[in-house]
Amino acid sequence: MRNRFYLACFRDNLGSSISFHCIDGKGYSTNVDKAHVYTLSEAQKEWDTAREYDQPISADHIDSLAVWKVDHQLIPNKPLITADVEEYAAFVEGKWDGNDVYWLNIETADTSTDFLKASVLSRANVLGLSRSYIVIPYSLADQVKRRTFSKEDYKPRVMVQGAGLKMPDHIKRDRRKKINPKSRFNCPSCGKINWQFNPYEFDSCSTCGHIGDLT
Structure with a gap:
């Protein structure tokens, strides 16, 4: 060692x-x-x-x-599909582990914060996705991924x-x-610190009332 x-x-x-x-x-x-x-x-x-x-x-x-993860503050949080981009990644809208998003893997039909498990999607793949996913160019997420x-x-x-x-x-x-059995989260809406028992996903904000999407 x-x-x-x-x-x-x-x-x-x-x-x-x-x-x-x-x-x-x-x-x-x-x-x-x-x-x-x-x-x-x-x-x-x-x-x-x-x-x-x-x-x-x-x-x-x-x-x-x-594990390589991506902070939602460093990527577009609205769909971004352009004529000059062929490869995309999709993450769940409104669902975070701290600030990190959940990426779609179409082969397993599952999501994970591990960016290396995210599917590289073609333009044809993304056109049929549910609106619960936000699609962005794969390269934008790849450039800001970090080890956690x-x-x-x-x-x-x-x-x-x-x-x-x-x-x-x-x-x-x-x-x-x-x-302390609680975990610290920053509200994705107002940024205020919240403490909660759920260590994986944001629940709700005691300051602005924002409620996380846990579905």
Whole structure:
């Protein structure tokens, strides 16, 4: 195993994706490629003085399980079909995992946030699709896809202790306390932060009343 770690910030998770401390301390992001890389000794030092929601994790394990997702804020949210484009992708309208959209795979008749599972659709394919899908050029989504890591794939015994890290005493004390069972979402309508039990899709906004489409 290589001597590489990322520092997660569970407070800033978005949907099912874990957030990480960015390179040189420049904020937080669910984009794994923006995460700062620490050696084992650096990661242990960070953890020794960390907050209860900061967690160093083996970068090798994260890289092996990372999934390419697309933030709806970076792509058109209305159908875009043009005469000069031959390849398209389709995502479910009004359904998000955090900010990430669900892509259609026509072979399995299923949807997934994993962009690599999205079907590359021809012009003929998209003409017969339901109006519940938004069709855009495949290249637009491909250009802004990013690697993410799901909290469902986080295995501390393997990715933390098994990677050589030792839990600090103050973290042990903090984790004996009740953990917040809710996940943080930004409302896709007004942008306000909402906390909810559903970790995968946006439910509703307590500020503007926007209701997510969970169908």
